[in-house]
Amino acid sequence: MPQFHVDDMTCKHCEATITKAIQEVDAQAKITIDLNMHKVEIVSDKSVSLFASSISDAGFTPVAIEN
Ligand SMILES: [Cu+2]
Numbered sequence: 001m002p003q004f005h006v007d008d009m010t011c012k013h014c015e016a017t018i019t020k021a022i023q024e025v026d027a028q029a030k031i032t033i034d035l036n037m038h039k040v041e042i043v044s045d046k047s048v049s050l051f052a053s054s055i056s057d058a059g060f061t062p063v064a065i066e067n
Helices: 012-025 048-057
Strands: 003-006 030-034 039-043 062-064
Touching: 003 048, 012 030, 012 039, 012 048, 048 062
Parallel strands: none
Antiparallel strands: 003 039, 003 062, 030 039
């Protein structure tokens, strides 16, 4: 399950932009975002690197969390 810290995700607008970036990779992904912890959890069978590049392209800095 892809998980990221995104320190520059700071508000609801960021959350919406990142949600859209994730859905561009997998429209069916289940997404959990914790704004206070700057954490994004994704349930999807697509690769971590696909989500990382999509979130980067949206202007953010995702750091993958190993699990
Ligand atoms: Cu924001």
